[in-house]
Amino acid sequence: MLAVILVLWGASMASAEVRTRIRIIEASNQGALVDPVLSDVHGQLGSLFNFTSYRLLKEVTLSLAGTRPVDIPVHQGRSVEITLLGEYGNLVELRIRVKRDGAPILNTHVRLSPQRTILIGGPRHGEGTIIFAISTRF
Amino acid sequence: MKESCPRFSKLLERYFDQEVTDEERSLVENHLQGCPSCQEGLKAMEGLRYLMKAPVDEADPKENFYWVWQKIERAIQQEDKLTWKESIKRWIDLTPILRKRVWVPAAAAIVILLLIITPYFYKKTPSSSEPSVVEYVESQTHNVMVYESEKGDVTVIWLLEGPAKEGGSQS
Amino acid sequence: MEYDETELISRCQKGDQGAFKEIFDRYHKKVYRVAYGVLRQRENALDIVQEVFIKLFRSIKNFKGESRFSTYLYRMAMNTAIDHIRKTGKPFVSSLDGEEAIEPPEEPEKRPDRIFLYKELEGKVNEALRRIPADQRTAIVLREVEGLSYQEIGEAMGTSVGTVMSRLHYGRRRMQELLKDYVHQETLK
Numbered sequence: 001m002l003a004v005i006l007v008l009w010g011a012s013m014a015s016a017e018v019r020t021r022i023r024i025i026e027a028s029n030q031g032a033l034v035d036p037v038l039s040d041v042h043g044q045l046g047s048l049f050n051f052t053s054y055r056l057l058k059e060v061t062l063s064l065a066g067t068r069p070v071d072i073p074v075h076q077g078r079s080v081e082i083t084l085l086g087e088y089g090n091l092v093e094l095r096i097r098v099k100r101d102g103a104p105i106l107n108t109h110v111r112l113s114p115q116r117t118i119l120i121g122g123p124r125h126g127e128g129t130i131i132f133a134i135s136t137r138f
Numbered sequence: 139m140k141e142s143c144p145r146f147s148k149l150l151e152r153y154f155d156q157e158v159t160d161e162e163r164s165l166v167e168n169h170l171q172g173c174p175s176c177q178e179g180l181k182a183m184e185g186l187r188y189l190m191k192a193p194v195d196e197a198d199p200k201e202n203f204y205w206v207w208q209k210i211e212r213a214i215q216q217e218d219k220l221t222w223k224e225s226i227k228r229w230i231d232l233t234p235i236l237r238k239r240v241w242v243p244a245a246a247a248i249v250i251l252l253l254i255i256t257p258y259f260y261k262k263t264p265s266s267s268e269p270s271v272v273e274y275v276e277s278q279t280h281n282v283m284v285y286e287s288e289k290g291d292v293t294v295i296w297l298l299e300g301p302a303k304e305g306g307s308q309s
Numbered sequence: 310m311e312y313d314e315t316e317l318i319s320r321c322q323k324g325d326q327g328a329f330k331e332i333f334d335r336y337h338k339k340v341y342r343v344a345y346g347v348l349r350q351r352e353n354a355l356d357i358v359q360e361v362f363i364k365l366f367r368s369i370k371n372f373k374g375e376s377r378f379s380t381y382l383y384r385m386a387m388n389t390a391i392d393h394i395r396k397t398g399k400p401f402v403s404s405l406d407g408e409e410a411i412e413p414p415e416e417p418e419k420r421p422d423r424i425f426l427y428k429e430l431e432g433k434v435n436e437a438l439r440r441i442p443a444d445q446r447t448a449i450v451l452r453e454v455e456g457l458s459y460q461e462i463g464e465a466m467g468t469s470v471g472t473v474m475s476r477l478h479y480g481r482r483r484m485q486e487l488l489k490d491y492v493h494q495e496t497l498k
Contacts, residue, residue, distance in 0.1 A: 036197070036200060036351070037200065039350075039351035039352045039355070040205065040351075040352060040355060042352055043352050044287075044291075044292050047287075048285075048287070048292065048294060093273070098297075104277075104278070105277055105278075105279045105280060105297065106275070106276070106277045106280070106282070106295070106297060107274075107275070107276045107277070108272060108273075108274060108275040108276070108295060109272075109273040109274040109275075110271070110272050110273060110293065111271050111273060114208065114212065115209075115212070115291055116291055116292070116293065117291065117292050117293075118292075118293050118294075118295065119292060119293070119294045119295070120294075120295045120296075120297075121294070121295075121296050121297070122280065122296050122297030122298060122299070123297060124299075137205075137208055147478075148474070148478065151474070151477065151478060151481070152474070155452065155459070155477075157458065157459055181492075181493065182485050182492050182493070183481065183485075185485075185491070185492030185493050186453070186481060186484055186485055186488065186492050187453045189430065189434050189488060189491060189492065190346065190434065190449065190450070190453035190454055191453055191454050193345075193349070193430075193431055193434075194342050194345045194346055194454050197345055197351050197354075198338060198341065198342055198345075201341060201351065201355070203337050203338075203341075203355075203358070206337070206355055206358050206359050207330070207333060207337075209359050210333065210359055210362045210363055210366075211326070211330075213359075213363045213366075214326065214329070214363065214366045215326075
């Protein structure tokens, strides 16, 4: 009976799907428009940056499992590649690569809890700047 | 404010809120036909209702409450953590067959064994309260700035225009 | 499977989180609408929804069924939203001098888009709401946003129908004075 309990416990703690939400946002000082669908992060964005306008360009929700990278194309030859590296209790480790025309411009490993959002920003987009907002749920 | 007739002022409001009898409704509707002042009063109430309600009606269907529920669920699960004794007690209460006192030490023994063996299933077990960490960041084309918010819920990695410094940075 | 509300509440009171999720699914929109009606901002309204349901989880054991569950929840939502105002102050920037009415916007056709106009109007409505007493604000939000009857508002506020009518009357009058340049704008619709 003890063996059964141990196997069941181990199975329940094994890797489950990690649902990852990626929002690609254009931030600029052109106008004062805040896309209504960004209302849940507007406070965070407003407290961190001085942009007056935020527009959602793309939103993707995907399930990460194993260590297979997932590539998400963005505008103007850019893409974001996310790989689940591991899960540790209440944290997941992700590798995030931002690429332009196939060449990496950023490579980072982060550990995210479900309460935390990563904002990766800086690449120019027209008159504005691209911000990738990445959060997970597992 | 557009003042309706004093005589009909309160009745007009109840009419607007559909809190009138059939007789009162007829009375008001007849009166409205010949009273511009009350017509204006009614329009003003309609205007205010629109200002109050329309933005809510517009916002409501767009909201995604999935993430709200996730936060609530996490909070209540934290609150719902029972002490070890309470957990055993509840288990025993639910299962009459287990009321025999012999099961309590047996259950305790199993739990202790599990607590000893479980860590060997994992290579690393960071504390669940540990905030997210940027373990590694590198860019060959940009300078990079990392910022963690005071509240501990946002980490920012910012690519700065300009020539990158040599190598990457490792925390 | 559709559960009877009394049974759901009973299961919640015993700690059944599945039943609590069912309660959330049934009522979160009402709480959101009330919170938005008071705070006029989506992000704050979502925070209130979260706060209300966490409070509800803690307090549901105390719900005796003496009032309708919906009115119990409406009361909690209104009180939480109003407490939020007290704690955080005015979220919108512009403040009013004295008793002047709120400035009208530029003609809508000059605005780049409707969203911006809406947001500015929301700011004005929010300012006006802050300037009336909390009990009038509560009555107006429950009536205009959620369409509750006088009886239901009275239950939620713990007052008589007569008091509800009085609060609505004076609250509406004051709001119409403060928003006099907006309540007749056809271009809004």
